[in-house]
Amino acid sequence: MSKKHYFDPEDLKKFGNIGAWQKPMADKFFAWYGEVFKEGALTEREKALIALAVAHTVQCPYCIDAYTSGCLEKGADEEQMMEAVHVAAAIRAGSSLVFSTQMMNHAGDLTM
Template identity: 40%
Template sequence: MTATLYPQPSPEAARKRRDLAPDVQAAFESFGRQLFADGALDAKTKQLIAVAVAHVTQCPYCIAGHTKAAQHAGATAQELMEAVWVAAEMRAGAAYAHAAIMIASLSEDR
């Protein structure tokens, strides 16, 4: 991650998070290990979902970390890009679908 807008991940920041809430940090790490293990969905599919969601939530740390994890789980660059395109369509589709709220809110008696 080369952007300067966000601080670079560091061992110091990780240690500080752990020091500030050790039990919560341990629970979060355990949750992540369990969640991303093979289950009804394999680890690669879960990581592809994570990459897509990371793009929708626009988390640069998640994008970088889950891209690497997806590749480690066997995802190809083409699969990763397709996951991002699915996320992009879903995000654009939501804006389009929500136009129904705007249309319903239009006043005929301006």
């Protein structure tokens, strides 16, 4: 192992290098990725906010850095960015809590 820690911020700059070991797939991925983030039915700012929220959900430090920068570049402010993270957090919390219906169902089966 070349390093004694995970998640070196410098590694984000090497993302493009993944093509070195599988170029056709990497080319397709980056072309698709670029297309995804272009303005469409959603604005670039809205897409950057979604990406920031997802980055928090998947807890990817590279993605959090990249889309904090991306959101600011696209004109989002702190309030919008924090609201986006709350949306992600609310879905995470809700997705746990909604399973409590299964717990309640099963407990109902087991108890008098």
